[in-house]
Amino acid sequence: MKVLITGGTNGMGLGVARALAAQSAVEVVILGRSEELGKHTCDALARIATPERVSFVRCDLARLRDVRAAVDEIRNRHPSLDAIFVNAGLGYAPRRVETEDGLLEHFQVNYLAHFMLTLNLLDLLEASAHGGRVVFNATQVGELSFDNLQLEEKWSFEVAVGLGMVAKHLFYKQLHKLYGSRPQTSVSCLGFQIHKTVWSNQLNIIPRPMKAIATVMKWLGRFISIDECGTTMAPLFTEDKVASHARSGRFLTWSRGVFSDVGVDPSSDDPQDWQQLWDISLDLCGDERTRQCAARLARELTDVPESGLREKNHGKS
Numbered sequence: 583m584k585v586l587i588t589g590g591t592n593g594m595g596l597g598v599a600r601a602l603a604a605q606s607a608v609e610v611v612i613l614g615r616s617e618e619l620g621k622h623t624c625d626a627l628a629r630i631a632t633p634e635r636v637s638f639v640r641c642d643l644a645r646l647r648d649v650r651a652a653v654d655e656i657r658n659r660h661p662s663l664d665a666i667f668v669n670a671g672l673g674y675a676p677r678r679v680e681t682e683d684g685l686l687e688h689f690q691v692n693y694l695a696h697f698m699l700t701l702n703l704l705d706l707l708e709a710s711a712h713g714g715r716v717v718f719n720a721t722q723v724g725e726l727s728f729d730n731l732q733l734e735e736k737w738s739f740e741v742a743v744g745l746g747m748v749a750k751h752l753f754y755k756q757l758h759k760l761y762g763s764r765p766q767t768s769v770s771c772l773g774f775q776i777h778k779t780v781w782s783n784q785l786n787i788i789p790r791p792m793k794a795i796a797t798v799m800k801w802l803g804r805f806i807s808i809d810e811c812g813t814t815m816a817p818l819f820t821e822d823k824v825a826s827h828a829r830s831g832r833f834l835t836w837s838r839g840v841f842s843d844v845g846v847d848p849s850s851d852d853p854q855d856w857q858q859l860w861d862i863s864l865d866l867c868g869d870e871r872t873r874q875c876a877a878r879l880a881r882e883l884t885d886v887p888e889s890g891l892r893e894k895n896h897g898k899s
């Protein structure tokens with residue numbers, strides 16, 4: 583199994599990378615924004631795995647031009663992929679930041695860059711002999727308003743994180759819908775919510791009062807380590823095709839030693855919203871190749887229009 587992990591240099595992504603690197607049949611491809619941290623991470627993982635089973639792709643998800651370059655690099659190096667872990671994300675931030683692409687950084691890093699990356703790698707997942715899959719690190723939290731996707735007013739980091747989470751839910755549900763009608767080349771897409779808060783690198787960047795509260799919560803057993811998170815999630819990347827397909831479209835968590843459904847989330851349950859965000863995302867990426875990937879999927883379907891709802895006012899200034 584060859585698994586691409588975004589944000590594999592820290593936190594939950596690193597925990598999953600370590601758990602997978604410990605398995606001799608798994609190759610781990612880390613995507614991260616820092617060359618130096620990437621090298622450090624690969625050196626550490628190579629002590630668990632072997633150097634040829636670990637590699638790094640530099641990509642700052644806050645730059646869409648980096649995503650385009652990363653897609654080329656991954657495609658040049660890997661004829662197929664078995665899994666993508668859509669994980670990298672911003673949590674705490676002291677203020678609203680716009681990327682060089684003119685977008686809300688949380689929206690771009692946590693969601694849109696992953697939309698672009700994933701769409702451009704779907705054919706590599708389709709080429710997997712083990713059943714390609716995309717696992718979304720998601721939580722049931724937040725809201726998404728199509729009139730205020732960039733949170734130009736009333737920004738807070740919690741609202742921004744929640745927006746990215748809902749966007750990820752809409753994305754994997756749309757992907758599942760698209761692939762559901764073509765089982766012969768199906769790619770599974772699922773959301774996973776970790777059952778406890780993970781003691782990740784986030785704790786190093788939050789303000790002191792928040793860290794003090796988190797430390798108390800840690801004493802109360804409310805946190806798990808990144809390695810426990812990695813061990814819990816690892817089977818989602820390595821289980822066989824049939825098991826993975828059976829989970830597609832679902833939103834899972836870990837409960838009483840098994841993966842179980844979280845339940846219906848009304849904020850991401852409307853197929854019109856899935857299509858609307860899909861169309862808006864294609865516009866925001868402004869990338870011809872990403873459009874072609876979406877058009878290819880739509881062409882191969884019978885029940886989904888190539889261009890769905892078009893919402894002009896989607897909050898990009």
Ligand SMILES: NC(=O)c1ccc[n+]([C@@H]2O[C@H](COP(=O)([O-])OP(=O)(O)OC[C@H]3O[C@@H](n4cnc5c(N)ncnc54)[C@H](OP(=O)(O)O)[C@@H]3O)[C@@H](O)[C@H]2O)c1
Nearest residue numbers: 589591592593594615642643644670671779780782783784
């Ligand atoms: N911790 C939890 O309990 C929890 C629970 C549910 C969901 N989540 C979600 O899990 C994801 C990971 O969070 P975490 O807690 O593991 O946080 P973390 O320790 O801060 O890790 C975040 C990862 O994302 C990477 N990243 C951030 N901005 C990036 C960018 N512009 N380009 C490329 N990579 C970037 C970071 O890279 P660097 O290493 O360079 O910083 C890091 O590897 C987030 O989406 C978060 O919302 C976390």
